[in-house]
Amino acid sequence: MATKLIKGAQIITMDERETVLSGDVLIDGDRIVRIAESIEEEADLVIDARGKTLLPGFIQTHIHLCQTLFRGRADDLELLDWLKKRIWPLEAAHDEESVYYSAMLGIGELIRSGTTTILDMETVHHTGSAFQAIESSGIRAVSGKVMMDHGGDVPAGLIETTEQSLQESVDLLERWHGRANGRISYAFCPRFVVSCTEELLLGVREMSKRHNVKVHTHASENRGEIALVERERGMRNVLYLDHIGLATPDLILAHCVWLDDEEKRVIRERGVKVTHCPGSNLKLSSGIAEVPELLGRHIPVGIGSDGAPCNNTLDMFSEMRMTALIQKTLHGPTSMDARTVLRMATMGGAEVLGMEREIGSVEVGKKADLILLELNEFHAYPSFEADPYSRVVYSAGYSDVDTVLIDGELVMRGKMLLTVDKGTVL
Ligand code: GUN
Numbered sequence: 001m002a003t004k005l006i007k008g009a010q011i012i013t014m015d016e017r018e019t020v021l022s023g024d025v026l027i028d029g030d031r032i033v034r035i036a037e038s039i040e041e042e043a044d045l046v047i048d049a050r051g052k053t054l055l056p057g058f059i060q061t062h063i064h065l066c067q068t069l070f071r072g073r074a075d076d077l078e079l080l081d082w083l084k085k086r087i088w089p090l091e092a093a094h095d096e097e098s099v100y101y102s103a104m105l106g107i108g109e110l111i112r113s114g115t116t117t118i119l120d121m122e123t124v125h126h127t128g129s130a131f132q133a134i135e136s137s138g139i140r141a142v143s144g145k146v147m148m149d150h151g152g153d154v155p156a157g158l159i160e161t162t163e164q165s166l167q168e169s170v171d172l173l174e175r176w177h178g179r180a181n182g183r184i185s186y187a188f189c190p191r192f193v194v195s196c197t198e199e200l201l202l203g204v205r206e207m208s209k210r211h212n213v214k215v216h217t218h219a220s221e222n223r224g225e226i227a228l229v230e231r232e233r234g235m236r237n238v239l240y241l242d243h244i245g246l247a248t249p250d251l252i253l254a255h256c257v258w259l260d261d262e263e264k265r266v267i268r269e270r271g272v273k274v275t276h277c278p279g280s281n282l283k284l285s286s287g288i289a290e291v292p293e294l295l296g297r298h299i300p301v302g303i304g305s306d307g308a309p310c311n312n313t314l315d316m317f318s319e320m321r322m323t324a325l326i327q328k329t330l331h332g333p334t335s336m337d338a339r340t341v342l343r344m345a346t347m348g349g350a351e352v353l354g355m356e357r358e359i360g361s362v363e364v365g366k367k368a369d370l371i372l373l374e375l376n377e378f379h380a381y382p383s384f385e386a387d388p389y390s391r392v393v394y395s396a397g398y399s400d401v402d403t404v405l406i407d408g409e410l411v412m413r414g415k416m417l418l419t420v421d422k423g424t425v426l
């Protein structure tokens with residue numbers, strides 16, 4: 001197996017001891033095998049990283065690759081109108097090729113801005129095309145087709161029967177789960193309670209248990225959505241999902257803006273995971289999630305940029321900054337420090353996906369999912385003595401990402417994307 005030696009970087013490890021050091025990292029195949037101040041060993045490839053900062057790749061725990069092409073079409077609507085008037089008709093119009101290029105375009109932007117793992121939700125049809133883009137690009141992804149067998153105002157091209165929805169999901173799971181050296185995993189993706197019959201959700205519970213995979217859905221994003229769920233199901237979102245038996249450690253809930261106390265208690269007790277989507281919550285006027293409180297209750301919270309039309313960028317740097325700034329404005333300067341935010345974007349995301357032993361930090365034995373930043377003198381804190389977390393969260397951006405490795409493979413080098421389909425316009 002090929003070895004790679006990254007030499008002379010400032011390493012922000014994100015390990016439990018929060019080690020920051022200056023040194024070398026040796027990679028053998030897909031794993032980190034040594035980290036030391038100096039490694040004098042032959043390697044198939046030596047990357048000179050002097051003056052650069054090495055970090056674990058970012059982990060985004062809520063993305064819709066299929067929506068990358070829809071930017072700018074629905075900038076001033078709230079969630080339910082946005083879905084009905086714009087997003088669902090656009091998803092219904094997708095074909096195999098457009099899903100592929102939408103995914104490839106999104107993946108290109110994600111890798112370029114340092115994201116190496118995503119939790120993704122596709123549309124009803126053509127999810128195989130998105131998996132093809134994921135496989136050939138090299139990104140690590142947990143993804144699945146969206147499931148919707150219920151609800152008004154859904155275009156005919158998107159509505160499916162309960163049986164079709166479950167069968168197609170299982171077919172995709174059998175085809176893609178574990179592919180690409182384990183970089184690809186399948187997750188069942190019931191869109192949100194509003195779009196799913198109880199029968200479908202019960203089927204998802206059975207199938208996800210049987211195949212031991214994650215369930216990824218939206219919950220408690222918008223007040224109109226919550227009112228609709230209460231009207232139709234007689235309960236708030238999370239309590240309804242618990243009533244179905246879906247509230248388990250394998251459930252990942254995107255948004256969670258308007259949780260009540262009982263819902264927070266259920267999330268904590270059942271080991272449910274949460275994804276914060278600050279840009280999307282602001283742009284769709286959904287509200288502000290109580291992230292410090294959720295973290296204070298020891299609920300794992302990751303960060304995701306949601307679909308591109310929600311916030312017009314898939315850039316984790318901008319999502320991290322928003323995560324910090326929103327809370328500081330509301331709750332004061334110490335409510336959301338940069339280290340906590342960077343942890344959410346790395347180890348926090350790994351915990352949400354149940355991959356904390358594999359990814360999320362620069363440590364021996366972990367997968368070599370790494371990014372090198374070139375933080376030049378233009379940035380505010382050039383010295384190692386400065387807070388490295390602040391430096392990344394507040395003064396770095398996607399154009400500082402120089403090199404990206406996923407599973408030990410170079411996917412970007414010298415700011416050049418190496419694995420993204422050249423037919424995709426970036
Ligand atoms: N809730 C149900 N579907 C969606 C979607 O596509 N995006 C967002 N942000 N929320 C949703």
Ligand code: FE
Pocket residue numbers: 062063064218254306307
């Ligand atoms: Fe979403």
